[in-house]
Amino acid sequence: MDKIGVVIKSTSIYHYIFKPFRGVDLDVGSFVATEIDGIRVVSRVTAIRHRNATADPRLIAQLDEEATVREVKETLGIEEALFYTEAKAAILGARLGGRIYRPQKPVKPFTYVYKTTTEELKQFFAPPQEGTYITVGHIKGTDIPAYINAERLVTHHCAILASTGAGKSWLAGVIIERLALLDVPIIVVDPHGEYSAMSVPATEEGRAVAERVRIYVAGKVDVSPQDEAFARRYGRQRTYTRVGVNPRSIPLRTLEKLLDMLYTLTDAQKRILEEGWQAATSYGEKQPLTTVEELIREILDGGRHAAPPGYAGEMAMRGLEGRLRSLFYSSPIFLTKYGDTYQGEPIKLVDPAAYLTTPAVHIFDISGLEGLDQQIFLTVLLDQLYRTATKRRNLATLIVIEEAHNYAPAASTALAKTHIAKIAREGRKFGLGLCLITQRPARLDQDVASQAMTQIFKRMINPHDLKYVATVAEHLDDPRPLRTLDETEAVVTGLSVPAPLLITVDKRWTNHGGTTPTLKR
Numbered sequence: 001m002d003k004i005g006v007v008i009k010s011t012s013i014y015h016y017i018f019k020p021f022r023g024v025d026l027d028v029g030s031f032v033a034t035e036i037d038g039i040r041v042v043s044r045v046t047a048i049r050h051r052n053a054t055a056d057p058r059l060i061a062q063l064d065e066e067a068t069v070r071e072v073k074e075t076l077g078i079e080e081a082l083f084y085t086e087a088k089a090a091i092l093g094a095r096l097g098g099r100i101y102r103p104q105k106p107v108k109p110f111t112y113v114y115k116t117t118t119e120e121l122k123q124f125f126a127p128p129q130e131g132t133y134i135t136v137g138h139i140k141g142t143d144i145p146a147y148i149n150a151e152r153l154v155t156h157h158c159a160i161l162a163s164t165g166a167g168k169s170w171l172a173g174v175i176i177e178r179l180a181l182l183d184v185p186i187i188v189v190d191p192h193g194e195y196s197a198m199s200v201p202a203t204e205e206g207r208a209v210a211e212r213v214r215i216y217v218a219g220k221v222d223v224s225p226q227d228e229a230f231a232r233r234y235g236r237q238r239t240y241t242r243v244g245v246n247p248r249s250i251p252l253r254t255l256e257k258l259l260d261m262l263y264t265l266t267d268a269q270k271r272i273l274e275e276g277w278q279a280a281t282s283y284g285e286k287q288p289l290t291t292v293e294e295l296i297r298e299i300l301d302g303g304r305h306a307a308p309p310g311y312a313g314e315m316a317m318r319g320l321e322g323r324l325r326s327l328f329y330s331s332p333i334f335l336t337k338y339g340d341t342y343q344g345e346p347i348k349l350v351d352p353a354a355y356l357t358t359p360a361v362h363i364f365d366i367s368g369l370e371g372l373d374q375q376i377f378l379t380v381l382l383d384q385l386y387r388t389a390t391k392r393r394n395l396a397t398l399i400v401i402e403e404a405h406n407y408a409p410a411a412s413t414a415l416a417k418t419h420i421a422k423i424a425r426e427g428r429k430f431g432l433g434l435c436l437i438t439q440r441p442a443r444l445d446q447d448v449a450s451q452a453m454t455q456i457f458k459r460m461i462n463p464h465d466l467k468y469v470a471t472v473a474e475h476l477d478d479p480r481p482l483r484t485l486d487e488t489e490a491v492v493t494g495l496s497v498p499a500p501l502l503i504t505v506d507k508r509w510t511n512h513g514g515t516t517p518t519l520k521r
């Protein structure tokens with residue numbers, strides 16, 4: 001076996017420093033092996049430094065002019081003679097059967113460092129026998145596929161964290177494509193309308209994925225600009241189903257919060273609403289869709305007994321009636337009557353049972369909605385998905401949420417946050433998994449983020465985000481190298497991979513909707 005260096009310092013059970021022998025060509029990211037207690041462990045080079053043994057501060061203080069530097073280099077000849085390279089390596093572990101063993105002892109100084117063979121790396125990164133795996137890329141610098149445990153990725157939640165333009169939605173698309181062919185139902189919350197492009201195949205495999213794509217446009221909103229852009233780019237019409245929300249299916253707490261936030265509610269109005277809402281929604285799981293007027297009448301009739309006596313009660317009732325009417329008629333996400341349409345297009349009701357049981361990629365284009373309407377829509381969708389999932393047998397389902405920091409923000413409140421947090425905490429029991437995508441990791445609610453057992457990092461530049469990542473990323477020893485990743489690279493860490501993987505992300509099978517504009521046409 002090729003000896004390529006020797007350990008000179010052992011800084012912890014995670015890292016060591018070694019001196020490569022003369023003529024050995026190493027790059028950051030190269031794989032090497034060493035021995036701990038007689039077990040050969042694979043490591044990855046994370047840093048390379050060139051040093052010169054004579055370059056101490058007393059000599060450096062003399063390097064004021066070119067002439068002096070030349071003299072030092074040429075006359076004394078120390079540039080080459082006392083030059084050396086040292087490399088830092090992170091220990092990945094040893095493959096023992098189906099598991100990766102990480103020694104709990106540091107490597108001893110003067111242990112040899114070896115070159116790894118392709119066969120050895122293949123075995124190291126091979127998936128264990130059991131489980132279902134997807135590959136979303138290759139181990140960087142090799143053609144070894146990067147296997148990710150699909151069950152763990154889906155049901156134990158994942159997060160894709162990176163700066164803008166770092167290739168987040170490309171990678172999310174790759175993950176969705178691979179899972180779609182395993183018949184996993186996938187629900188995508190798409191605030192930029194970019195995932196519709198997945199309905200257009202880019203390769204042969206992409207055909208099967210594209211056939212599974214269902215696009216839904218949320219609410220009574222004009223999406224002709226999105227449709228025109230799609231037709232221009234792909235030379236065909238985008239086909240979608242328009243969906244809306246039955247006002248009767250909105251959770252009481254959400255309705256109360258919304259009305260209070262938009263118009264404020266008095267205590268009396270809250271009491272009437274609480275009582276009235278129970279009466280109006282006591283139909284069980286399938287709330288009938290009647291007119292908004294009928295719903296409001298049922299709420300007021302059902303809550304009347306909770307109103308204060310006399311004129312004050314009458315005023316509270318009237319105030320509540322006006323507020324309910326304003327909300328249900330002004331927000332485009334609500335159907336206001338049975339058979340409601342928008343510009344002649346029928347609007348279907350959100351159908352959580354179908355999304356949870358149909359192995360398809362259900363893409364919700366909410367790009368036509370204002371921020372608050374997006375929040376209401378997402379709240380209702382997640383609430384219905386969760387409630388439906390708890391009551392029936394479903395296929396494990398992945399819910400992909402783009403711009404997750406807007407819906408589950410760290411410092412502020414957002415309507416959808418409690419529902420995201422609930423699925424993050426409890427969803428696993430019912431087969432519901434989240435894939436949270438954000439360009440501002442530090443702004444994502446920490447409780448929610450901490451439930452993502454697979455964390456995928458891409459290029460990250462913002463110092464606040466890097467600092468944040470250093471504190472939360474259990475499996476990432478040092479987040480600084482994330483600054484230098486290009487948009488095709490990612491670091492996958494956590495429960496669904498045997499060891500942190502630095503990967504080159506694969507090509508897409510379907511089209512990628514997000515484009516970075518160029519200055520030239």
Ligand SMILES: Nc1ncnc2c1ncn2[C@@H]1O[C@H](COP(=O)(O)OP(=O)(O)OP(=O)(O)O)[C@@H](O)[C@H]1O
Pocket residue numbers: 162163164165166167168169170171439487488489504505506507512514515516
């Ligand atoms: N694996 C890859 N192979 C080739 N090109 C890629 C890859 N990943 C990303 N890209 C390129 O990088 C561009 C930006 O990627 P993407 O749209 O996924 O970034 P993003 O992080 O989602 O951006 P934003 O934050 O703006 O949504 C893409 O348009 C694509 O051209």
